[in-house]
Structures are given as C-alpha cells and as structure tokens.
Amino acid sequence: MTAPVQPHYPHPSADDPRIMLDAQIGQYEQVPPYPPRTEREAEFYTLGDGEMFLNMGPQHPSTHGVLRVVLKINGEKVVDLDPVLGYLHRGVEKLCENSDYHHIISQIDPLEYVSSLFMEWAPVMAFEKLMDVQVPRRAEYIRVLTGELLRIASHALFQGWMALDLGGLTPILYSFIERDEIVEMLAAVTGQRMLFNYFRIGGVNGDLNHEFMSRLGDWMSRAAVQHEANIGLLNENEIFVRRMRDIGRVDRDTALRMGVTGPNIRAAGIPFDVRRAHPYSVYPELEFNVPVRGSNGGGDSLDRYLLRLDEVRESIRIIDQCLHEMPDGPVMARLPRLMRPRPGRAWAAVESPRGLFGTYVISDGTDQPFRFRIHDPSFVHLQLVGMLMKDNLIADTMAVMASLDPVMGGIDK
C-alpha cells in the first residue's frame, strides 16, 4: 500500500486560530461542547432514564439557516432542547459602527436576506430622525410600494418553506414563481435581485422606471387570483391542516411576556402592528386592515400560517392604493455627501414581514455612529421554540419552527 497522500490544500487551522476543527476537539464534538457553565446547562446535559441527545443542525435541510438545536429525546418525544446560536454571526453591528452613515445601508442589507428592504428602512428612518431630514412624499410612497411587494415575496417563501418542512415539495415551486416575478420587478429598479441597497437617507436611489411599472401592471392584474390559487394548494389539504392544528400554541400572555411581534402576535389574537401602533411613512394615509387570528387561548401553527396569507391580501390592497395616490416630484432630498449629525440618539422601528424590526443609533458627532443596535424579531421568536417544542413529537418540531418563520441572518446578526 502506498502512503496516504496529504491534501494539497493548506490545513485550515495552521494560520487561523479562530477555526476549530475536528482534529483539535477530538474526532467528534462532544454533545456538551463545553463544561456546563450554568445550572441550566448542567441540568440539560444530564441524561435521565431512556433519554438520548439528538443534534439537529447546524447543517440541516429545514432549520431555516445554520441553527443547531440539541434535542433531548425520549423515544419520539422531545423532552428538552437547547438551541446553539452563532453559526452565522457576521458582526454586522460592529461593521456598521465602523462605517459612515451611507455605507451602513449596504452593510445591514444582508442581515435578513429574505426581506432586505426592511433592513434598510429602519436605519434610514433612524438617521433621518437624527438629522432632521424631510423625505419627499413620492419617495415615501415608493418605499411603501416596494416594501409591500417584498412582504408578499417573503410570505410566499414562507408558504413554500412551511410545506417543504412538512414534506410537501410542490408549493415551493409555486411560491418561487411569485417570488421570482417580484424580485425581477424590483431588480428593474434597484439593479439587484436580493440585496437591493435601494433606500437612501432622504429618499430612494432612483425613481420607478418603465420596466418596473409594466412588470408591476402585469403582475397586479393577476396577483389576487394567483394568490387564491396558491392558497388552494395547501389550505384544503387535510394532512397539512391536521399536522398544523393544535401544535405550538402561543397564548396571549406568553406572547406579550416574551415580546413577540409581527404576524406571530397577531395570530395569538393581539392586533399589534407597528404600521398602526407607531405609524411611520405614509401608512396613516392608506387603508388596510390588520388581520387577527386565534382565539382567547392564543394561536397555533395553523393560525400563524393562515394569518400570513391574510396579510398578502392587505399588501395587495396597499400596493393598489400606492399606485393610484403616488404624487409626482423628487425622490431624494438634497443632502451633503458626508453627514455629521449632532450628538444624540434615535430609535426607529418598521413592521418587517417577521415583526418589529428596529435600530437604535447613538451619534457622537462624527460621521460614524458611536453605537448601532439592531433589534431583530426573529431572535425574539426563537426564544419561543424551547417552550413550544417541549413535549412534542420530533416530527412536530419543524411544524412549530417553520410557522414562527425565523431567519438565521437576523438572529445571529
């Protein structure tokens, strides 16, 4: 036998001490990856009678990103679980604190990649508050229009992923048709399909062009019908409904106590919507309903699923109103290229497809913020997972987690 050939690529840990490989930590990572530091960890990593650990992730087809969940299972039943975060921690806050105010928009863009326009919207609003910038009305309408379009795309993806996690492949083919049409439409304006980098401090990057309007007209003429058709794929499927009903119930008190926002709290019966509760942009001038589902006992996975489909109808209404009421005029305020706001602090929050997304900025008078804090709804919702998955079956964990619709980019920042 010949001697084993050494790999021709450099060994990764040779020059980068940050990377821990199997060779350094033993061939297999021990399930408690560290000696327990808290009482909770010590309790979790002690196995009872008939119990075992099951690692789900970090590479797993249905964790919506690189999330690792250590499940403590007894047979088919999940006794306890421990989510391990940080596999997608990219240091966005620190990067933003080292970028100037215009540059932050492109840095924060890929934070939550499914709905990246909302990631731009919140910091841009915070900076405008900090600098007392008046945004032209046409720019505000364009922001609402593109944002609601992206909300529809995000909810369409949610529907596909929800079915995919429960084992149905077909709906995701249809939801990606919707999503691809919308992002191609936005790409005609912004030049990018996903990370648009479109909003600016004091307006938007460019006015709507002819290609966008013609694509949007085509799409709007059949959007409502297409949405009802996509709904019909799943909502009358008995297997789907029976797997979703009475799974992962969040009651009203829990939702309020844990700080749940967005569709998840509205599905628990509480009509909280940032667009109504703390109105921003031109939302006070637009007519739309805040759909609410769930009963006094709160909402289950099926409620959370159905509520997002209701929101798509309202978004189509908002887009229709924007197209009719959009005024003419400039799309960008006249601003200096290098901005040094006065020392101060500002908070701005928007209703992203996942809930309240907010940024908190502290300025010290230079062209870079002193502190840039990101509040992401997915992180809040992931805290529910431990409560909801406990005492469920393993197969139901995905029905719970997918219905909360977390995106790991926002959770790990």
Added chain:
Amino acid sequence: MAMTPGGAETAAQAAEDSAPGGEAALVKAAPGDVSSPIIVPNTLWTSARPNSYESTAARFTHLRELEHSDLMLSDTARWGQLEVIPTKADLIIDLIRMNSLWPLLSGLACCAIEMMSAATSKNDMDRWGMFPFRASPRQADVLIVAGTLTTKMAGPLVRLWEQMPEPKWCVAMGDCTCSGGRYKRSYSTIEGIDRVMPVDVYVPGCPPRPEGLIYGMMKLGQLVKERRGHWPEHPIGPNVPQDV
C-alpha cells in the same frame, strides 16, 4: 458477424423452396429450415470502406494505435467498420458524472435563497441533471457553499466536505465565499473558503443570479469531463484502512 452475401441467398432460396406457387398455408418445414440463420439485410448504413475491417484491424494490438490511425478520424469508419464504440470506461463514467452532479443541500446565508431559486420552477437546474439536492453528504457530488462562512461554521462545513465520498467538487457561490466580500473586514468571517477547503469553481456576485450559478455548474461539468477539477487524493472506491 455472420452477415455474408451467401447466407442471404441461401435463406431466400430456402423460402422459395418451402412455399412454391404461393400456397404456403400447410407446408411442412424442411429439416434444415429452422437451424439456418435469419439474415436481416443492412439498410440503415453503408460503410465508406467495407473491407477495411478485415484488412486493418488485425494490425492493431492496442486501442491507442487505433486512436492514432486515420480510421478513427471519420464517423463512418467508427460505426461502419468496427461496429463498436472504442472508448475507455473512464470516459463514459466521466460523462455520467458530468451530467448528474448532485449538490448537497446546505445553505449558509443569503446565497442559499438564490440557490433554491435556481433549483425551482423558473431556472430549472434539473434540466442539466443538477437537481436532487441531497440532504446527506454521503449521497452528494458537489458542495455548493452558498453564503458567508463564519469561523464557528468552518469546522462543521469542513466535516461535511470530508464526509462526502470521492470524487467530489466544490463550488464557491457568492463574494463572501470567494474572497470575503462585504464582510471581509469582520472579525468572525473567513475571507474566502479556499482557506479551509479546495474550490473548483468560483461564482462571484452578491448574490449571483441563479443563471450565474447554473453557468458555474456547467463550467464545473466541463472540468469534470476534462478531469481538470479537484481530483481525489484517495483512489476512487471504498476507502479501506490499511489495517483491515
């Protein structure tokens, strides 16, 4: 190989003998009829040089000599004289590999959404045999690293790569995996995955369009066919330790 002109004549003669005058209904078969070969005349192709097989094939002792002779230069010679496709099994297997590149279903960040978009209805990667995204690394050929690779994820990703059976290839999708991209300055990311694993095709873009990924996968197919990609360090097959 029993296609001789004489044989055809004999069969025609036998058919005439057994059915004289068109009354074929109750004629008994003659003793030699069944054992005589049934000859189907060749009407599908004609060879440019019909006698070249008998006259030249005996000279060749190795396939390489045939490849270098002028016989291999024309398709008529290849199909007409040899009646086989002279090739190596490796070439056929490479063609199969090239046309069924099964990726691993592992998305890291933003690019994963575009990777899914490339796999679904509008840009249907299945048309080039790239579709079945395997959830297990044991069944996958290609690792598409889609998204930012952080230092915490590097260990699990390298383990995924090492769990894939040879031969295997790696596609770096997106700027973050090619060079660090917009997170190059961050303290927690790896500036290009070629620091931790070999890469065959780089697809830049932040994120690249689905067409870009498909183009990269087609380029990978060319590499596979020409054996220019990452080639296994171990012989292909079950990797048996020496002690066993």
